[in-house]
Amino acid sequence: MTSRERVRRAIAHEPTDRVPIDLGGTTVTGIHASAYARLKKSLGITSGENRVFEPCQMLSEVEDSVREALGVDTVRLGLPTTKFGYRNENWKPFRMFDGTEVQVSGHFAYDVQPDGSIVQYPGGDRSAPPSGRMPKDGFFFDAIVRQEPIDEAHLDPREWVEQTYSPYSEADLRFLQTESARLYRDTPYSLIGNFGGGGFGDIANVPAVHVPRPKGIRDPEEWYVSTMTRRGYIEEIFRLQLELQMKNLESYRQAVGDRIDVIVISSTDFGAQNGPFIAPQAYREMFKPLHTTMNDWVHAHTPWKTFFHSCGSIVAFLDDFAEAGVDILNPVQISAAGMTPESLKKGYGDRLVFWGGAVDPQHTFAFGTPDQVRDEAQRNIRIFGKGGGFVFNNVHNIQATVPTGNIVALFEAARERGSHR
Numbered sequence: 001m002t003s004r005e006r007v008r009r010a011i012a013h014e015p016t017d018r019v020p021i022d023l024g025g026t027t028v029t030g031i032h033a034s035a036y037a038r039l040k041k042s043l044g045i046t047s048g049e050n051r052v053f054e055p056c057q058m059l060s061e062v063e064d065s066v067r068e069a070l071g072v073d074t075v076r077l078g079l080p081t082t083k084f085g086y087r088n089e090n091w092k093p094f095r096m097f098d099g100t101e102v103q104v105s106g107h108f109a110y111d112v113q114p115d116g117s118i119v120q121y122p123g124g125d126r127s128a129p130p131s132g133r134m135p136k137d138g139f140f141f142d143a144i145v146r147q148e149p150i151d152e153a154h155l156d157p158r159e160w161v162e163q164t165y166s167p168y169s170e171a172d173l174r175f176l177q178t179e180s181a182r183l184y185r186d187t188p189y190s191l192i193g194n195f196g197g198g199g200f201g202d203i204a205n206v207p208a209v210h211v212p213r214p215k216g217i218r219d220p221e222e223w224y225v226s227t228m229t230r231r232g233y234i235e236e237i238f239r240l241q242l243e244l245q246m247k248n249l250e251s252y253r254q255a256v257g258d259r260i261d262v263i264v265i266s267s268t269d270f271g272a273q274n275g276p277f278i279a280p281q282a283y284r285e286m287f288k289p290l291h292t293t294m295n296d297w298v299h300a301h302t303p304w305k306t307f308f309h310s311c312g313s314i315v316a317f318l319d320d321f322a323e324a325g326v327d328i329l330n331p332v333q334i335s336a337a338g339m340t341p342e343s344l345k346k347g348y349g350d351r352l353v354f355w356g357g358a359v360d361p362q363h364t365f366a367f368g369t370p371d372q373v374r375d376e377a378q379r380n381i382r383i384f385g386k387g388g389g390f391v392f393n394n395v396h397n398i399q400a401t402v403p404t405g406n407i408v409a410l411f412e413a414a415r416e417r418g419s420h421r
Contacts, residue, residue, distance in 0.1 A: 003073035007190035008261055011305045011328065011353050013389040018071075019381050021414050022355065022393040024062030025074030025192040026264050027054050028309045028331060029356065029393045032139060034100045034400040035407060036060035042404050043069045051091060051103045055120070056083045056132065056209065057397060058140045060102070067189070070411040074391075075187055077180055077260060078194035079172055084108075084132065085123040085210025097137045098400070119144070120209075128212035139400040143207035147219040157236035160216035164208050165197070165244055168251045176255040184259040191260040193304070195252055197245035198265035198294045200238045200287055201227070227282070235286060242290050246297065253302055262328060264307045265294055271312020274337045280316045288324050295325030307355065311396065313337040315344075322351040331396040332357030334380070341383040354384050355391040359410060365394065366402055370409035377413035 001009070007020045024030045031039070033052050037060075040050070045065050053061045062072065080088045082105065090106030107124035116136030122128050132141035168176075183191050199205060206223045208214040217226050217233070227234050252263075268287075270277050295306050305327035310317075313336035321329065329352045333339055341357060359365045359377045368376075377392075384390040392414045398407060 003188045004190045004261070007073050007391065010388050010391055011262065013350065013353070013387065015388050019385045019390060019392045019414055020073040020190070021071050021411065022074040022192075022391050023067070023070060023072045023398075023411075024060075025076050025190075025262075025393075026194055026307070026309075026330075027057070027059060027076075027078075028264075028267055028396055030054070030057075030059040031062065031398040031407075032400040033058045033060045033102045034096055034098055034139060035398050035402055035404070036062075036066075037100045037102070038404040039407050040066060042408055045069065049091070049103050050101070051088075052094070053078075053080075053088055054082065055104060055108060056141050056143075056204075058096070058102075058400075059397060064187070071415050073190055074192050075183055075189035076194055077176070077183060077191050077256065079175060083204070083209055084120060096139070097134075098139075122208075122210050122212050125212060131207070131209040131211075141209075143204075143209050145207055145219050146214055147217075147222065148213075148215065150217070150222070155216055155230070155233050157216075157233055158240055160237050161240040161244065163211050163214055163216075164205055165241060167244060168248050168255075173251055173255045176252065180256040180259045190262070191256075192307070193252070193256060193260040193263040195249070195263050195265060196267060197241075197248050198291065199268050200241060200266070200290055201234070202266065202268040204267065227278070227286070231286075238286065238290060242293065246294070249294065249297060258303055260304060262307050263298060263302075263304045264309070265298075266291070267309040269309075269311045270317055271310055271314035271333070271336060273312060275313050276316045277312060280320070283317055284320060288320050291321075291324040291326065295327075299325060305353065311336075313339055315339060318344075318348050318352065322348065326352065328353040328355050328391075330355040331393070332384075333361075333395050335360045335362045335395070341380050345383050345386070349384075349387070349389055353389045353391065356393045356395050357384055357390075358392050358394055358414075361395040361399075365406055365410070366399070368406065370403075370405040373406045373409040374413045374416075377410055378416070381414065 009016045010020045048063045051061045086107035088105045091103040094104040109124040110120045118134040119130035120132040122131045307328040308326045309330045315338040
């Protein structure tokens, strides 16, 4: 099978010649720049550049040479705009704290603080307060909370939405049309559309690191409290966001047509390590109708499958996700409570595609041996992959300090025991 055929069959719950492999198809299935540099070296790949396309998490753009070496079947379709609000262009060198040499956007504006940390600015604009900080010897940027004093009488949901999200511009849509056509024509990979507009309450967006002076509720802790104490405010934000993103969804469809196979709708987390992050009833009241609306539109107007990312123990929501029309579940955090591969496949394998879940990232992948990684990954392939409905990927992005031998072993497992017919 070609990569495109392999992914399409897997997400349709059909058997394939081997398990499809993803690396870098989304901003939640990628690889940190430091780990990527070591991986390329271990593979003997000396050409190309280590370009950081996502400078919050410091994720590298995966190159075709690496895809070919690892057997990767996917490619990311995304706008060339970062979470900090500047474009990826005019690349320049940057050295990570661990010495890794990378390329970053020419708009990547940063300053070194007295404590040795690095701060970055919204839109690369130093006239605004910094919005992200990488601690000394750290590996990625944490959002700097810039919560203004809260004036209850003047909290404006529309202002919050208009600062945080934008309608697609004509330039955005031209880029999506041209780039999707190029990737579809010139590569064999399955195209993953990184839309993300349905991330209602996605805490990565609340601090608005791309906005010079964000208004409204911007402190993550205050945001979660507000879902109870200012519920009307939050629900109006969601309503306005849905109104905007449904228009964006229609424009996106016109731009990319049937060239993508998967559309990333949401990266909002609903689970913690040991259970739900919010009450299931609150999900049903506040989020499920929104997810249903977007999924129904996608299924009525496109052949795409909808991709929802949520970390943690989310078994309490899986029936609701399926009823809301979610097709693909990621990252499949098998180390969280109640998230064993056996129980997930048995209970939901006919309704949800599992995208991730290859190996325990909190124990085996980070601290185990290559043989342990290989054994666990092969076992999970046998469980998740039976009859299709599985795309092989680490649980979330591959972090900077994961041993290179473990990364190599992970992908070797998929190639060695990838058949799940």
